Amino acid sequence: xxxxxxxxxxxxxxxxxxxxxxxxxxxxxxxxxxxxxxxxxxxxxxxxxxxxxxxxxxxxxxxxxxxxxxxxxxxxxxxxxxxxxxxxxxxxxxxxxxxxxxxxxxxxxxxxxxxxxxxxxxxxxxxxxxxxxxxxxxxxxxxxxxxxxxxxxxxxxxxxxxxxxxxxxxxxxxxxxxxxxxxxxxxxxxxxxxxxxxxx
Numbered sequence: 001x002x003x004x005x006x007x008x009x010x011x012x013x014x015x016x017x018x019x020x021x022x023x024x025x026x027x028x029x030x031x032x033x034x035x036x037x038x039x040x041x042x043x044x045x046x047x048x049x050x051x052x053x054x055x056x057x058x059x060x061x062x063x064x065x066x067x068x069x070x071x072x073x074x075x076x077x078x079x080x081x082x083x084x085x086x087x088x089x090x091x092x093x094x095x096x097x098x099x100x101x102x103x104x105x106x107x108x109x110x111x112x113x114x115x116x117x118x119x120x121x122x123x124x125x126x127x128x129x130x131x132x133x134x135x136x137x138x139x140x141x142x143x144x145x146x147x148x149x150x151x152x153x154x155x156x157x158x159x160x161x162x163x164x165x166x167x168x169x170x171x172x173x174x175x176x177x178x179x180x181x182x183x184x185x186x187x188x189x190x191x192x193x194x195x196x197x198x199x200x
Contacts (some may be wrong), residue, residue: 004028005125006035008058008068013155018067020179021188028052029067032161037061047072047084051124052134060129071121071183074159075145077114078106096156100149103160107145115144119161119170121183123191135194139186143170153176 003026007018010033018029032039042055044050047070054068072086083101084087090098107115119141126134142164149159151171158170163181170178179185 004030004060004064004118006037006062006064007031007068008037008040008054008066010039011155014069014184017179017184018069020175021185021192025116025192032058032062032066035062042070042084044070045084046116047118047120047122048124048136050084051122051136052126055126055134056129056131057132059126061129065125065127067125069121069187070124070185071119073103073119073161075107075115075117077110079118081106084129084132099192100157100160101155103145104147107147110145112144115146116142117145117161118142119157119183122188122189123184125191125195135191137187137191137194139183139188141170141183141186143182 005027007015007029010031015029015031024027040054042053045054051068051070054070055066055188058068072083074080074083082099087093089100092098119180121139123137124134143162146162146169147161150169151159153173153175154171161170163170164165170182
């Protein structure tokens, strides 16, 4: 495998997490934007479809193996919303403050037992744009939606997410702990295992 993988995202938070997760393997993660590649149009109806669309788009444009992540927060009380639209829940893509404000508004007066939610991450790794056997890995991180933000770390909805079995929000956890527990960390561990198996 090429020692570089293009990450089909311009999200700095994701780049930092993926770079840390790949650090031991000696693989350099570069963003598609650093290679002049624009975001793919996310027209899929599931996280898997969108991850594959993004990975194939980045591989086609760069000639490199490509890794894409499609992830979001699914809240039971909201029938799975924000879901696929997590990054643009408020109507503006990538405005975490506005997305969090909308989520808090939509969850106002909802009692604690009904605030269940999970983060989901689907990773798709393709060796080339037409790869017929992409590696797919999924992770889910269960917890609940807090009634106010807590913590300065993480990104996205992390300040509003209290993981199961934790006293700290996702934004209060140490990065190394979050990387191990999170939906993305789970998916990454599974992907690494599959890579080891496939490469032998």
